[in-house]
Amino acid sequence: MEENKYEGLNLPNYNIPEDIQNVVSITTLDRLYNWGRRWSVWPLMFGLACCAIEMIAAQTARYDMARFGMEVMRPTPRQADMMLVSGTVTKKMLPSIIRLYNQMPEPKYVVAMGACASSGGPFKEGYNVVAGIDKFLPVDVYIPGCPPTPQALIAGMIKLQEKIDKQSIKKVRWYEKGKVDSNYVPMPILGPDLIDVRRNAEYKEAAAKKEGVA
Amino acid sequence: MTAPDSTTTIDLVARFPDFVTADARPGFSGFIVKKENLVEVATTLRDEFGFDLLSNVTGVDYLADNKMEVVYHLHRTTGGPGLVIKVQVERVDPVEVPSLIDVWAGADFQEREAWDLMGIKFIGHPDLRRILMWEGFEGHPLRKDYKEAFFEEEVKPFKSRWPDGKHTYAEFKNPFRDNLKFPEGFDPDKYAPQSEDDLYFSLERSSMKKEEGDLNTDHIVVNMGPHHPSTHGVLRVAVELDGETITSLKPVMGYLHRNHDKIGERNTYLQIIPYTDRLDYFNSMANNFGYVTTVEKLMNIPVAERAEYIRVIMAELSRVQNHLIFIGMLINDLGSMYTPSLYAFEERELILDIFEAVSGARMMCNYFRFGGVVRDIPEDAMQKIKDLVFDRLQAKTDEMERFLNENEVLVARLQGVHVLNAEEAIHHSVTGPVLRAAGVPYDLRRADPYSVYDRFDFDVAVRYNGDMYDNYLIRFDEIRQSLRILEQALKQIPEGPINSQKPQYQVRVPAGEAYGRIESPKGELGFYVVSNGKPNPYRYHVRAPSFVNLTAVETMCKGVKIADFVALLAMLDIVMGEVDR
Numbered sequence: 001m002e003e004n005k006y007e008g009l010n011l012p013n014y015n016i017p018e019d020i021q022n023v024v025s026i027t028t029l030d031r032l033y034n035w036g037r038r039w040s041v042w043p044l045m046f047g048l049a050c051c052a053i054e055m056i057a058a059q060t061a062r063y064d065m066a067r068f069g070m071e072v073m074r075p076t077p078r079q080a081d082m083m084l085v086s087g088t089v090t091k092k093m094l095p096s097i098i099r100l101y102n103q104m105p106e107p108k109y110v111v112a113m114g115a116c117a118s119s120g121g122p123f124k125e126g127y128n129v130v131a132g133i134d135k136f137l138p139v140d141v142y143i144p145g146c147p148p149t150p151q152a153l154i155a156g157m158i159k160l161q162e163k164i165d166k167q168s169i170k171k172v173r174w175y176e177k178g179k180v181d182s183n184y185v186p187m188p189i190l191g192p193d194l195i196d197v198r199r200n201a202e203y204k205e206a207a208a209k210k211e212g213v214a
Numbered sequence: 215m216t217a218p219d220s221t222t223t224i225d226l227v228a229r230f231p232d233f234v235t236a237d238a239r240p241g242f243s244g245f246i247v248k249k250e251n252l253v254e255v256a257t258t259l260r261d262e263f264g265f266d267l268l269s270n271v272t273g274v275d276y277l278a279d280n281k282m283e284v285v286y287h288l289h290r291t292t293g294g295p296g297l298v299i300k301v302q303v304e305r306v307d308p309v310e311v312p313s314l315i316d317v318w319a320g321a322d323f324q325e326r327e328a329w330d331l332m333g334i335k336f337i338g339h340p341d342l343r344r345i346l347m348w349e350g351f352e353g354h355p356l357r358k359d360y361k362e363a364f365f366e367e368e369v370k371p372f373k374s375r376w377p378d379g380k381h382t383y384a385e386f387k388n389p390f391r392d393n394l395k396f397p398e399g400f401d402p403d404k405y406a407p408q409s410e411d412d413l414y415f416s417l418e419r420s421s422m423k424k425e426e427g428d429l430n431t432d433h434i435v436v437n438m439g440p441h442h443p444s445t446h447g448v449l450r451v452a453v454e455l456d457g458e459t460i461t462s463l464k465p466v467m468g469y470l471h472r473n474h475d476k477i478g479e480r481n482t483y484l485q486i487i488p489y490t491d492r493l494d495y496f497n498s499m500a501n502n503f504g505y506v507t508t509v510e511k512l513m514n515i516p517v518a519e520r521a522e523y524i525r526v527i528m529a530e531l532s533r534v535q536n537h538l539i540f541i542g543m544l545i546n547d548l549g550s551m552y553t554p555s556l557y558a559f560e561e562r563e564l565i566l567d568i569f570e571a572v573s574g575a576r577m578m579c580n581y582f583r584f585g586g587v588v589r590d591i592p593e594d595a596m597q598k599i600k601d602l603v604f605d606r607l608q609a610k611t612d613e614m615e616r617f618l619n620e621n622e623v624l625v626a627r628l629q630g631v632h633v634l635n636a637e638e639a640i641h642h643s644v645t646g647p648v649l650r651a652a653g654v655p656y657d658l659r660r661a662d663p664y665s666v667y668d669r670f671d672f673d674v675a676v677r678y679n680g681d682m683y684d685n686y687l688i689r690f691d692e693i694r695q696s697l698r699i700l701e702q703a704l705k706q707i708p709e710g711p712i713n714s715q716k717p718q719y720q721v722r723v724p725a726g727e728a729y730g731r732i733e734s735p736k737g738e739l740g741f742y743v744v745s746n747g748k749p750n751p752y753r754y755h756v757r758a759p760s761f762v763n764l765t766a767v768e769t770m771c772k773g774v775k776i777a778d779f780v781a782l783l784a785m786l787d788i789v790m791g792e793v794d795r
């Protein structure tokens with residue numbers, strides 16, 4: 001069946017008689033599981049900066065991300081599958097982003113949209129800018145551009161779908177035994193500068209070294 | 215059409231011979247006022263001379279002279295050139311200047327910003343907290359001796375990149391391999407983050423008094439944002455509620471503070487243009503316009519005739535697009551999800567196609583240059599503009615008005631909900647459509663004409679009720695006026711070169727200061743640039759309409775129901791890129 005093949009549900013090389021192709025599919029559990037997830041990636045309704053406007057544009061009539069099952073923007077993280085980091089990540093905003101991420105249930109994905117979210121972009125040198133969200137969150141797909149066009153965004157989403165296709169229910173982290181939330185990120189603190197609590201020891205060492213020199 | 219900064223002929227020195235002197239530095243203008251008498255002079259200027267609008271407040275750090283300067287740009291809502299007053303103080307901590315918040319409430323956020331970024335204390339300001347950075351942040355970043363963590367050199371182009379083009383990642387130069395910088399001996403384990411009590415106390419102070427016999431209910435504080443679908447980006451508001459009624463409210467911003475000013479001061483003049491795109495990211499053309507107009511004022515160069523028209527065409531298309539999105543988003547916020555905004559976005563796409571055809575980018579156009587624009591409009595794009603302006607946009611505006619204006623639900627939600635009256639708006643330095651919907655015909659295209667706007671026949675859109683419905687309708691009025699301007703511009707546009715200057719990487723800007731302003735779709739977009747003759751601006755400040763308009767949000771929302779707050783905020787048409795910069 002033409003559509004099913006396109007949707008990647010059927011296993012190849014099984015000859016299903018033509019008259020029941022519409023109703024019968026021979027597939028694996030992995031494929032079925034991934035097929036269901038890849039067509040219903042619900043993004044978190046979450047705009048940070050200029051890139052968010054292109055994200056909205058991608059939702060509108062001309063580009064219509066709904067074709068990929070991604071139109072259901074959820075304002076609450078509890079119902080979202082994917083966080084689209086669409087814009088500059090500032091130090092002041094970072095704790096909120098981390099909190100949102102921690103509140104998302106598995107399976108969850110992070111897409112860094114645009115130069116800013118990927119690396120700090122044009123504002124990297126700024127004192128309030130985090131040079132890329134990947135310093136804190138595990139990013140699945142990076143989309144280059146400033147801002148990426150809606151087409152580029154959709155291409156990135158397709159990449160994410162391809163990634164989902166390759167996952168296996170046996171190995172995914174959210175079904176691993178004993179792991180409650182394998183992707184929990186500790187909250188950074190806003191101090192004299194951004195304090196990443198995972199790196200406290202390093203900060204202390206550096207402070208001690210500086211004192212030693214002085 | 216670039217004339218040197220025309221200040222008024224008011225002789226303030228004659229009026230206050232004891233404590234006002236004229237600013238005699240070459241290239242500078244205005245008056246220097248003794249700080250002890252600032253409030254007196256300001257009050258006189260407002261009451262006797264009619265400078266009712268405080269456009270801009272900012273500080274300049276003259277490190278070499280060991281001086282800090284606070285600059286005030288004043289204007290009259292009846293139009294005409296402005297007046298600049300300055301206060302100079304010794305650069306020893308604490309730097310203290312009296313606050314003007316009692317004279318113009320519009321000084322509120324701008325003074326807080328100057329405190330946050332430059333460390334100027336405004337004595338008498340009731341709520342002088344940091345505004346863009348968080349409480350507890352170390353240092354005042356816009357001071358000239360502040361060095362950010364990824365600091366490389368004072369100004370660009372960095373020697374490491376030019377002429378040899380060798381450079382390493384900024385991370386490798388920082389001890390933490392990251393954009394981090396801590397004070398000496400800092401111990402993260404012993405650090406206790408500052409609480410947000412100050413913010414909540416500032417709410418308490420302004421809460422309403424109870425009447426005798428009122429039900430004794432607890433007030434609750436609700437934080438909306440920074441992640442909230444209807445705060446138009448990463449704005450946060452702390453709202454104090456009595457039941458459903460807002461008793462007090464404070465916006466908290468800075469969640470998108472991208473250090474525009476600081477990066478701008480390291481950049482060369484030309485390098486700033488693409489950064490201005492990212493201020494109000496709906497209207498990169500308007501931002502470009504404001505910035506190049508200001509620098510052209512300083513450089514005193516003419517603009518190519520054809521380029522002037524192209525600029526106007528682009529700026530007005532941008533306004534049309536902005537207002538359409540405003541209407542779509544407003545109705546989104548009122549609860550009619552998506553459909554109206556889909557209509558708006560459809561037209562926006564067509565306008566963005568034009569931007570893409572002329573500049574190569576849909577949103578971040580980077581299209582204007584000093585003396586003109588970077589490319590001419592291609593033949594087919596010109597045809598598209600004509601089709602849009604003479605045909606499609608008119609019809610679509612009619613269509614939207616037909617669908618929406620008399621819609622019962624919309625009218626019920628909007629009509630009679632007070633936004634601002636003229637007095638409140640002016641007092642809070644609110645500009646743009648919100649001011650005009652309150653009955654003040656103040657449009658910079660007429661009040662202080664720039665570029666070639668004086669050649670077009672158009673009306674300043676005004677409405678008089680100052681309620682939400684008027685604020686909504688005025689957007690349609692402005693679209694119509696923009697289309698009128700566009701029609702004339704398209705008919706009159708001459709052939710010729712598109713830039714009066716040779717293409718150049720490094721422009722020469724004589725020493726001096728300039729404050730340029732344009733009517734952006736959101737209000738008065740001003741740029742304050744101080745040059746010391748070097749390839750980089752010494753001081754570069756953006757007076758963003760969204761930011762200053764937010765000053766009035768508490769006045770607007772006190773006493774209304776929380777459900778209306780979302781719509782009232784939408785009225786201000788803020789863009790966080792511009793609020794936080």
Ligand code: SF4
Pocket residue numbers: 049050051052086087088113114115116117121122145146147148492
């Ligand atoms: S990548 Fe560019 S468009 Fe996107 S948020 Fe950053 S500056 Fe804005």
